[in-house]
Amino acid sequence: MSISSLTAKYRPQTFEDVAGQQAVKTILSRAAAEDRVAPAYLFSGTRGVGKTTIARIFAKALNCVQDPTGEPCNECARCKQATAGVFPDVIEIVGASHNKVEDARSLKEDIGYAPLEGRYKVIIIDEAHMLTVQAFNALLKTLEEPPARVTFIMATTEVRKFPATIISRCQHYVFQMLSQQELAEHLRGILDLEGVNYDAGAVEIIAKRGAGSVRDSMSLLGQALALTQGELREDDVRSFLGLAGQDVFFSLMQGIHDRDLVAVEHVLRGVLDQGLDLGFFLRELAGCWRNLFLLRQAGEGALGLINLSEDDARTWLEWAGRFHPTQIHASWQMTLEGQRRVMTSMEPAMALELLLLNLASLPDLLDLEASGAPLPPPRRQVGHTGNGTVGSGHPAATSASVTTSAGTSRSGPKMGQGQGGSAAGASSSVRSAQGRGRRDTAPAPHRPEEQYASDEDMEPGLAEQRESVADTGETSLKSTTHAAFTDSPSQVRSAREPEEKASQLRFSPPGPLTWPAFREFIRDKNGESDFSATNLRGVSGRYEDGTLQVRCPNSFMGDRLQRGGSGQAFLKLVREYFGPETELLVTVDDGLTAMTNQQRLQEMEKHPAVLRVKAVFDASVKEVVPLDLK
Numbered sequence: 001m002s003i004s005s006l007t008a009k010y011r012p013q014t015f016e017d018v019a020g021q022q023a024v025k026t027i028l029s030r031a032a033a034e035d036r037v038a039p040a041y042l043f044s045g046t047r048g049v050g051k052t053t054i055a056r057i058f059a060k061a062l063n064c065v066q067d068p069t070g071e072p073c074n075e076c077a078r079c080k081q082a083t084a085g086v087f088p089d090v091i092e093i094v095g096a097s098h099n100k101v102e103d104a105r106s107l108k109e110d111i112g113y114a115p116l117e118g119r120y121k122v123i124i125i126d127e128a129h130m131l132t133v134q135a136f137n138a139l140l141k142t143l144e145e146p147p148a149r150v151t152f153i154m155a156t157t158e159v160r161k162f163p164a165t166i167i168s169r170c171q172h173y174v175f176q177m178l179s180q181q182e183l184a185e186h187l188r189g190i191l192d193l194e195g196v197n198y199d200a201g202a203v204e205i206i207a208k209r210g211a212g213s214v215r216d217s218m219s220l221l222g223q224a225l226a227l228t229q230g231e232l233r234e235d236d237v238r239s240f241l242g243l244a245g246q247d248v249f250f251s252l253m254q255g256i257h258d259r260d261l262v263a264v265e266h267v268l269r270g271v272l273d274q275g276l277d278l279g280f281f282l283r284e285l286a287g288c289w290r291n292l293f294l295l296r297q298a299g300e301g302a303l304g305l306i307n308l309s310e311d312d313a314r315t316w317l318e319w320a321g322r323f324h325p326t327q328i329h330a331s332w333q334m335t336l337e338g339q340r341r342v343m344t345s346m347e348p349a350m351a352l353e354l355l356l357l358n359l360a361s362l363p364d365l366l367d368l369e370a371s372g373a374p375l376p377p378p379r380r381q382v383g384h385t386g387n388g389t390v391g392s393g394h395p396a397a398t399s400a401s402v403t404t405s406a407g408t409s410r411s412g413p414k415m416g417q418g419q420g421g422s423a424a425g426a427s428s429s430v431r432s433a434q435g436r437g438r439r440d441t442a443p444a445p446h447r448p449e450e451q452y453a454s455d456e457d458m459e460p461g462l463a464e465q466r467e468s469v470a471d472t473g474e475t476s477l478k479s480t481t482h483a484a485f486t487d488s489p490s491q492v493r494s495a496r497e498p499e500e501k502a503s504q505l506r507f508s509p510p511g512p513l514t515w516p517a518f519r520e521f522i523r524d525k526n527g528e529s530d531f532s533a534t535n536l537r538g539v540s541g542r543y544e545d546g547t548l549q550v551r552c553p554n555s556f557m558g559d560r561l562q563r564g565g566s567g568q569a570f571l572k573l574v575r576e577y578f579g580p581e582t583e584l585l586v587t588v589d590d591g592l593t594a595m596t597n598q599q600r601l602q603e604m605e606k607h608p609a610v611l612r613v614k615a616v617f618d619a620s621v622k623e624v625v626p627l628d629l630k
Contacts, residue, residue, distance in 0.1 A: 007222075033068050040144075042154050048217075049177060049212065052124070089117055101135050104135040125152065129157070140166070251266075260360070278352055513543045518541070521573070546578075552587070
């Protein structure tokens, strides 16, 4: 079996045999069948998608003895001569070697003669963008009004180099890159003709590596068959192409899921030591996130949408359930955007390392709490202290737009957004170049029942208060307090004072009923609670007569202490320390909304969370815009 010239051996000889380009084939076949031939054609597209092949088939169809016909018969003497490249009325030249004005003038003289044997004289100019401006100008009049029975076909991969005056005189057809499915089907047909045993996965890898080009795919197939001696196996194909196997991606996903930076580093070392193709590795990694996203959202219904074997698809379905949808989406987007930076970096290995470590640290950079699902705890506390992370409770009371160093604005997850609206009428949003996994939505007004799963879980009196609000249709939301906690604690407390006193008598506080002691109590519970002591930076408090009064420096921190999972965890700690009947009153001193734009910008530039985002994503603050929450 000769495998050195698969491209030439299996070059299509009819429109039907050409893979892809269905629209172009239909138009040209109909033009040949109805004898409606244009003076000039321009075929443009990337390499190896069939431009020259279709030009030759079209030339044969125009001169076939069975004309007019939409397909050449490939049996008559004219078709056979055209296939062999010796038919006198089909002239094929290369633009690189005939790019001078003298060549264009000589071509004009040759086309003045009538066709010798066929019906049409067809001039095929391959790589026509190599013609000089003078040569193009010499052909202008000829392209517009050529002699009868003469047509030009120009093929190019760089249509931008064509003068507009040339393009306007041609029928322009853009050839599309073939899909992976079309390429795989074409390769399987060739392997069947060659009688070669093959793995479906091996064919899919070659088709994916071909990147839409039939010629590139055929060349890779020839190399694979030469190496594997007539039997195509997936492991052999990955080995000679320098590609990572599925086990590498499973190990990487395990490290990312566990937030184990050491495990991720081991996977990266293996990729680099084996000399794997980093560009294709990133393409496959992006494909993994795409498969995880589809499987996470659609379940088993998406198994048919991923090009994997049944066993591998089931394994990825199991992995999809381990990640949060927000993390999958953000990781997919980060990988896609990181491909260009890695491949254009002066240090691609280090750029890839940064990308993979960012993916493993993503739960520390994105606030996934708004979705309602708990984050998986890190297996190792490597670089995970909770300090300075987005959504970890640092003060921010305005919407900040952060742009990359190139100046392109990116939208991304909001710090603290999804926890609810800001009590002071402002919310915090940090948009980063790689953190666009969250949806930007305006915070909705908080309802008292959001803090409790049922009326039974609510404090006595609050269920009646919620029913009263629902009946009257009125809601009183104040900027200094949260609706989940009564605006007048003394009124509710006076109605249940006997029960409260009895409960307090049975309760034994773990320490002094002071704010500093309470903060130390939270620090001692590091890792045991969903609430971190870092959320209390800049927050002051005072306990008096069964009420803990907390004052926050801005509305964002006030939200963190009142809403979502963080607020519930804080309230649980308050009542665990001060007593089960303790009331929580949160007030906010938010002065940022009264600042000028320049003052807000300066304030946000000093914010520790913003400083970390700028350092991690090489970003800058573009503008700070207050958001009015009604």
